[in-house]
Amino acid sequence: MVEFDTPLARLFSRTKSEKRAALIGYLPAGFPTIEGAPRVIAAMVEGGVDAIEIGFPYSDPVMDGPIIQDAADQAIKNGTGASDVFDLVKSTAALGVPTVVMTYWNPIERYGVDEFGSALMAAGGSGVITPDLTIEESARWAQASVKSQFNRIYVIAPSTSESRMPLVTSQCSGFIYAASLMGVTGTRNSVSGDARSLVARIRSGSDLPVAVGLGVSTGDQAREVAQYADGVIVGSAFIRLIQQSATIEEGCERVRELAASLSAGVRG
Amino acid sequence: MSQTTPIAESEIIGHFGPYGGRFVPEALIGALDQLAAAHLAAKNDPTFQAELSELHRTYTGRPSIITEAKRFAEHAGGARIFLKREDLNHTGSHKINNVLGQALLTKRMGKKRIIAETGAGQHGVASATAAALMGLECVVYMGEEDTKRQSLNVARMKLLGAEVIPVTQGSKTLKDAINEAMRDWVTNVETTHYLLGTVAGPYPFPEMVRDFHRIIGVEAREQMLSEVGRLPDAILACVGGGSNAIGIFHPFIEDVNVRLIGLEAGGSGIDSGKHAATISGGTPGVLHGTRTYVLQDKNGQTVESHSISAGLDYPGVGPEHAYLHDIGRAEYRAINDDQAMEAFSLLSKTEGIIPAIETAHALAGAMIIGRELGPDAVLLLNLSGRGDKDVQTAAQYFGIPL
Ligand SMILES: Cc1ncc(COP(=O)(O)O)c(C=O)c1O
Numbered sequence: 189m190v191e192f193d194t195p196l197a198r199l200f201s202r203t204k205s206e207k208r209a210a211l212i213g214y215l216p217a218g219f220p221t222i223e224g225a226p227r228v229i230a231a232m233v234e235g236g237v238d239a240i241e242i243g244f245p246y247s248d249p250v251m252d253g254p255i256i257q258d259a260a261d262q263a264i265k266n267g268t269g270a271s272d273v274f275d276l277v278k279s280t281a282a283l284g285v286p287t288v289v290m291t292y293w294n295p296i297e298r299y300g301v302d303e304f305g306s307a308l309m310a311a312g313g314s315g316v317i318t319p320d321l322t323i324e325e326s327a328r329w330a331q332a333s334v335k336s337q338f339n340r341i342y343v344i345a346p347s348t349s350e351s352r353m354p355l356v357t358s359q360c361s362g363f364i365y366a367a368s369l370m371g372v373t374g375t376r377n378s379v380s381g382d383a384r385s386l387v388a389r390i391r392s393g394s395d396l397p398v399a400v401g402l403g404v405s406t407g408d409q410a411r412e413v414a415q416y417a418d419g420v421i422v423g424s425a426f427i428r429l430i431q432q433s434a435t436i437e438e439g440c441e442r443v444r445e446l447a448a449s450l451s452a453g454v455r456g
Numbered sequence: 457m458s459q460t461t462p463i464a465e466s467e468i469i470g471h472f473g474p475y476g477g478r479f480v481p482e483a484l485i486g487a488l489d490q491l492a493a494a495h496l497a498a499k500n501d502p503t504f505q506a507e508l509s510e511l512h513r514t515y516t517g518r519p520s521i522i523t524e525a526k527r528f529a530e531h532a533g534g535a536r537i538f539l540k541r542e543d544l545n546h547t548g549s550h551k552i553n554n555v556l557g558q559a560l561l562t563k564r565m566g567k568k569r570i571i572a573e574t575g576a577g578q579h580g581v582a583s584a585t586a587a588a589l590m591g592l593e594c595v596v597y598m599g600e601e602d603t604k605r606q607s608l609n610v611a612r613m614k615l616l617g618a619e620v621i622p623v624t625q626g627s628k629t630l631k632d633a634i635n636e637a638m639r640d641w642v643t644n645v646e647t648t649h650y651l652l653g654t655v656a657g658p659y660p661f662p663e664m665v666r667d668f669h670r671i672i673g674v675e676a677r678e679q680m681l682s683e684v685g686r687l688p689d690a691i692l693a694c695v696g697g698g699s700n701a702i703g704i705f706h707p708f709i710e711d712v713n714v715r716l717i718g719l720e721a722g723g724s725g726i727d728s729g730k731h732a733a734t735i736s737g738g739t740p741g742v743l744h745g746t747r748t749y750v751l752q753d754k755n756g757q758t759v760e761s762h763s764i765s766a767g768l769d770y771p772g773v774g775p776e777h778a779y780l781h782d783i784g785r786a787e788y789r790a791i792n793d794d795q796a797m798e799a800f801s802l803l804s805k806t807e808g809i810i811p812a813i814e815t816a817h818a819l820a821g822a823m824i825i826g827r828e829l830g831p832d833a834v835l836l837l838n839l840s841g842r843g844d845k846d847v848q849t850a851a852q853y854f855g856i857p858l
Contacts (some may be wrong), residue, residue: 247626247757248743250638251481257625269755293479294742298756320745322478322485345483347645352485370483371643 192337195286196314196362199239200397200418209414209454211236212399213447214290214423216243217276218268219259224436226279231440232426233283235447240280241317241421244273244291251292251319253374255424258431270299274311281312288341288362290317293325301328305336315339315362323359330359343367344390346382357394363419364390368402375424376403384416410453420454422446470659472779478658480638480745487645492660494561499667504560511556512671515589516545519675522683522836527806528819532826535833538684539809540676540704542840549812549841550672550700551582551653557668559586562649569593569648573637575602575630575696576767576814577609578841579653584618586651594618597636599629602766609845627760630770634744654697655774658745662774669703676836677707688836690715690825694817695788696732696767698774700840705786715787718777719821721763722790732761733790734773735781743772749781764793764849767814767841795820797853800843812841813849 203210213232217225229240245263249256273289280287289308296304296318308316315338321329323342333340339362347370348356357364368383369376380403387398399419404410410420426443433439470476470492478488498504512518521544525537542550562570570592574580580596587594596613600622603610613620626632634657641650655662655669680687691708693701695718705716723731731737734749741750743758751759751771761771780786791799799819804810811819815838822837829835843850851858 248631248635250635250744251642253639261626264757294750294752294758295756297742298752298754319481320479320742322480322482325477325479325747343482345481345485347483347486349486356482367481367483370645372639 192339192361194314194339194362196239196288196339199286200363203238204418208456209417210238210399210419211410211450211454212239212241212419212421213237213426214241214243214421215426216245216256216259216263217273218245218263218266219427220262220430220436220439222266222268222272225276227436227440228430228443229280230283231443232447233285235444236451237285237447239286239288241288241290242273242276242280244289244295246292246295249292251372253372253424255375255427255431256373259427270295274307277308277311277313286314287312288315288317288339289313290319293318293321302332302335305332305338308338309336313338315341317341317365319343323356326359341365344386346370346386353389354393357390357396360396363397363399364394365421366390366398366400366417368400368404371402373402373424375405375428379403379409379413383413387416407449407453410450411456414454414456420450422450470663472776473782475747475775475778476659476662477747478745479742479747480658481642483642484645488658488660490565491561494565495660495664498561498564508557508560516552516556518545518671520544522676522679525803525807528803529826531802531806532823533829534831535826535829535835537822537826537835537837538680538688539837539839540672542672542700542838543809543811543842547578547582547585548844549578549582550669550703550838551579552585553671553703554653554665554668554699555579555582555586555651558649558651559590559592562592562651563590565649567647567649569595569644570651571595571597571637571640571648572651572653573597573630573633574653575599575633575769576765576812577602577606577613577845578767580618580620581609581612581616583651584613584616587618588616595640596620597623597633597640599623599627599633601628602630605766605849606845608848630766631758638744654699655702655776656697656744656746656748656772662746662776665699666702666706666776669699670706672700672703672838673705673707676704680836684834686834687711687714688834689829690717690833691836692717692719692818692821692825693838694719694768694814694840695773695777696721696770696814697772698777700838702774702776704838709785716780716785717821717825718786718788719817720788720790721765721768721817722792723762725792726790730762731790732763732769732771734771735777735788736790738771740778746775748775748778749773764796764853765813765817767812768817789821791817791820797850799823800850801854809839810843811839812843813846815840
């Protein structure tokens with residue numbers, strides 16, 4: 189079976205030919221408000237973000253640090269549900285940027301596994317990152333992805349063993365998410381040294397693009413990661429700027445500036 | 457790049473029918489595999505089993521006795537009621553059974569730090585106790601709400617040398633304490649064992665914690681046969697995550713004439729929406745790494761649970777209970793706050809035993825089941841813990857000035 193031809197897959201072919209990494213920005217749907225989220229995403233795209241990862245805000249996000257937890261809490265208080273997530277996928281994809289959803293598993297199961305896949309594709313989405321779906325539990329999800337032709341993206345951790353690595357990477361399409369460190373999302377002062385060796389380990393067994401996430405927050409860090417990875421994922425750093433801004437206009441302006449600096453970073 | 461077919465779900469160990477499994481960040485898989493292997497090796501290792509038995513004999517105070525509650529039974533349709541006295545264990549509840557087992561495994565795995573979540577504080581106290589005994593560093597995550605409800609246990613943990621971290625996220629109760637403990641574990645998994653306190657969570661926790669609590673049922677089965685001369689008609693236990701219940705149920709699962717009845721926390725009543733009766737009032741879903749019954753809304757968000765009992769105030773339940781419910785081998789009923797407090801008071805005044813409020817839910821169940829079954833029935837009830845920690849809550853409930 190061939191790689192699904194999604195906008196996401198095409199993006200990585202393009203950035204590869206441009207000899208640079210892709211910049212992927214994360215935002216939970218419904219944050220800072222249901223209406224405000226598309227404005228923040230527009231600011232990311234204006235600043236140079238290549239692809240958007242939309243978070244499905246979830247009550248028990250065990251892979252997330254305090255910044256994203258707070259944003260998800262706020263989004264849930266704003267009443268954000270599955271239809272808001274798919275609306276945001278639709279408006280984002282309409283900007284011409286590849287769009288993926290990042291969600292813990294229970295909201296998918298609750299929505300209906302096949303239904304989630306078809307709703308994503310109907311909205312123009314490319315794939316789904318599932319941070320707590322182990323490959324052992326993923327049979328139904330794999331079927332849904334074949335049916336609806338979306339990329340399913342799993343996380344590889346520094347602790348993933350050599351024997352397990354191919355079991356997970358062979359289940360991925362679009363790209364492979366390399367967690368830069370053992371820990372949760374958040375901003376860090378430096379990118380863990382584990383990231384480079386992890387990407388090398390992944391590459392030795394897979395031809396898929398590899399994007400590095402967890403802890404990247406500055407242009408310099410993006411430049412460093414872009415030397416060895418195909419994609420750089422930034423979430424908490426954007427969200428923190430919105431949380432620190434008095435108005436959404438101010439927040440969007442700062443998000444645009446950060447996106448521009450990260451975008452310069454991924455171009456080396 | 458081709459996508460191969462993943463391993464069929466049914467081929468993976470750690471499932472109870474459609475329930476159980478592993479829904480966790482990839483970073484934890486290595487540690488869960490290591491733990492599963494350590495548990496399996498220990499299970500088949502006479503040296504480990506002897507070490508644990510000796511600890512139970514000389515430290516926990518096992519075997520725990522059974523007590524017939526004759527005066528209490530007068531309020532339960534006259535059925536004979538036997539209490540399995542886990543309240544007499546060191547630290548005051550069944551929790552120590554699991555904690556000593558996992559603490560020994562921690563040492564075997566060469567880890568020096570344990571983390572634990574706690575609701576009522578009983579599991580936190582037991583963990584702090586085992587850490588002190590075995591020279592391990594111990595950090596306990598506890599919802600801020602629960603640190604207030606169970607301040608006595610917070611002090612106990614600190615006296616035992618543990619660090620208690622109040623969790624201010626979400627509902628500030630047990631569910632959020634588990635989230636924080638998982639985040640700590642993802643970060644420190646090399647050096648740290650997550651000593652989960654109930655039969656929930658990803659494989660191997662539901663099986664492993666059950667195995668450490670089976671001793672309750674194994675002893676009780678022998679005691680019923682030798683002291684009463686027969687097996688009970690029904691076994692009752694309160695169900696939060698479900699560890700004390702599965703511990704007493706499991707050795708009786710093949711005894712098909714013995715009814716297994718779990719009592720969940722009905723809070724202000726299931727219809728009020730303010731309850732923690734996960735099987736009676738929830739739906740299948742995924743929470744904290746396992747597929748089971750969950751209190752959730754239409755978007756799959758976990759709904760906050762409510763109970764007067766901190767130890768039952770949890771919106772999930774162990775996956776084996778979900779399975780036993782679906783196949784009809786065990787029954788689950790909800791007991792509301794007021795029914796539990798009535799039973800709490802009654803046992804105190806008729807038997808001179810102040811139970812934990814968690815346990816009082818099982819006692820309220822016995823009052824109902826005893827009346828249903830009548831005076832010929834024999835009931836066995838897991839008296840999972842003592843009520844010292846609940847004196848403040850109970851005094852407030854009954855209007856006793858402190
Ligand atoms: C005395 C007692 N009984 C029962 C419980 C509920 O836990 P489980 O359902 O795992 O037995 C607790 C939890 O704190 C407890 O302290």
